[in-house]
Amino acid sequence: MPLPSDVAMLADAIALWRLPGFSGRRFQQLLELEADATPRQRLAILAQGAAGVPFKTQQAARTWLAMPERSPLWPLVETHLHWAEGPLHWLLPFHQLPQTLQHIPDPPRLLCLVGRCEAIEGPSIALVGTRQPTHAGRQLAHQFGAELGAAGFSIISGLALGVDAAAHRGALDAKAATVGVLASGVDRCYPRSHRALADQIVDTGGALLSEAPLGAPPRREMFPVRNRIVTGLALGVVVIEAAERSGSLVSARLAAEQGREVYALPGPVLQGQSAGCHQLIRQGAQLVTAPDQVVADLADWHQPHLSPPVAVDVDKRSFHTTPTAMLRPEVTMPALPEPLLQVWSCLSGTPIPADLLQSQLSLGMADLQARLMQLELEGLITAQPGGWVRS
Numbered sequence: 416m417p418l419p420s421d422v423a424m425l426a427d428a429i430a431l432w433r434l435p436g437f438s439g440r441r442f443q444q445l446l447e448l449e450a451d452a453t454p455r456q457r458l459a460i461l462a463q464g465a466a467g468v469p470f471k472t473q474q475a476a477r478t479w480l481a482m483p484e485r486s487p488l489w490p491l492v493e494t495h496l497h498w499a500e501g502p503l504h505w506l507l508p509f510h511q512l513p514q515t516l517q518h519i520p521d522p523p524r525l526l527c528l529v530g531r532c533e534a535i536e537g538p539s540i541a542l543v544g545t546r547q548p549t550h551a552g553r554q555l556a557h558q559f560g561a562e563l564g565a566a567g568f569s570i571i572s573g574l575a576l577g578v579d580a581a582a583h584r585g586a587l588d589a590k591a592a593t594v595g596v597l598a599s600g601v602d603r604c605y606p607r608s609h610r611a612l613a614d615q616i617v618d619t620g621g622a623l624l625s626e627a628p629l630g631a632p633p634r635r636e637m638f639p640v641r642n643r644i645v646t647g648l649a650l651g652v653v654v655i656e657a658a659e660r661s662g663s664l665v666s667a668r669l670a671a672e673q674g675r676e677v678y679a680l681p682g683p684v685l686q687g688q689s690a691g692c693h694q695l696i697r698q699g700a701q702l703v704t705a706p707d708q709v710v711a712d713l714a715d716w717h718q719p720h721l722s723p724p725v726a727v728d729v730d731k732r733s734f735h736t737t738p739t740a741m742l743r744p745e746v747t748m749p750a751l752p753e754p755l756l757q758v759w760s761c762l763s764g765t766p767i768p769a770d771l772l773q774s775q776l777s778l779g780m781a782d783l784q785a786r787l788m789q790l791e792l793e794g795l796i797t798a799q800p801g802g803w804v805r806s
């Protein structure tokens with residue numbers, strides 16, 4: 416029995432979201448080919464081999480277009496369609512995402528959202544920081560969440576322990592909307608101890624969202640990847656407390672690449688939880704000590720005022736990759752899984768842009784970014800103007 420037209424379009428969007436071998440880089444290429452195409456039109460384009468997709472992607476698209484119910488994707492599609500029938504359950508394909516999120520370098524193809532969609536449609540600020548804040552850091556996260564929420568901003572964070580939770584609770588105490596971006600399926604709260612907090616966010620007009628499929632467990636590599644959504648939804652990112660190797664520094668870098676404002680709170684110079692903030696300030700983040708400074712800086716917020724991502728003018732021909740076998744003897748190889756070592760081996764002291772790495776390694780951009788973020792969290796590489804270098 417054919418699906419109603421609106422449900423059929425959503426089913427196509429889910430299939431497009433979960434196509435095997437269809438990376439974020441190829442989705443960007445597809446957007447460039449047909450910016451206003453429907454999900455079904457995009458599937459048809461992929462079935463013809465556009466955007467350089469592998470054969471398995473072409474075949475999966477063809478099978479779906481010919482007979483969806485016999486496609487291996489059908490059980491997952493059916494599960495998500497059924498879930499979307501629940502109260503406050505939403506599936507948001509790309510064309511329904513906020514404009515701020517559509518224009519980041521690696522936009523999500525679809526988001527699962529529980530709660531009010533309005534929570535992600537207005538002006539938002541992301542508050543991020545360590546899972547182990549000081550008592551003062553926890554208080555500041557709560558204060559910034561409450562006062563920025565009272566000023567009319569939705570508060571975006573990751574529902575994690577520490578700064579994230581304090582920021583969410585501050586917004587709730589101010590009766591403001593707050594949004595938790597999960598690294599697991601939206602139906603699996605992580606950490607489990609925050610189930611009550613998650614329910615309160617939804618019950619008071621906020622939202623939980625994730626680009627992971629329903630039932631997906633939290634995986635380490637998904638946390639830095641989801642950070643691009645935290646920052647992509649926001650006009651600016653405030654780092655409350657962060658150590659030198661904190662995932663919050665990844666969020667700050669992503670925010671800068673997306674053209675967002677980056678703010679950092681200073682702290683005691685001997686306090687480890689402030690070292691990352693001080694590093695950000697040295698690199699150009701705005702030093703703030705009170706929420707009203709952020710409000711004043713974003714007084715003229717409007718989506719057209721978002722700065723476009725900075726394009727670094729680099730002559731890619733000046734770079735070359737040094738194969739692992741040709742490394743000098745004095746270079747100590749770190750103990751890493753092969754996928755991470757493959758990326759690390761391509762880097763040196765000369766900045767190499769991500770798109771060149773992607774071409775050299777023949778990886779999807781989402782896969783490459785996940786590996787880069789893991790290496791950055793390990794303190795083995797850093798981002799500099801012009802690209803990535805070994806630390």
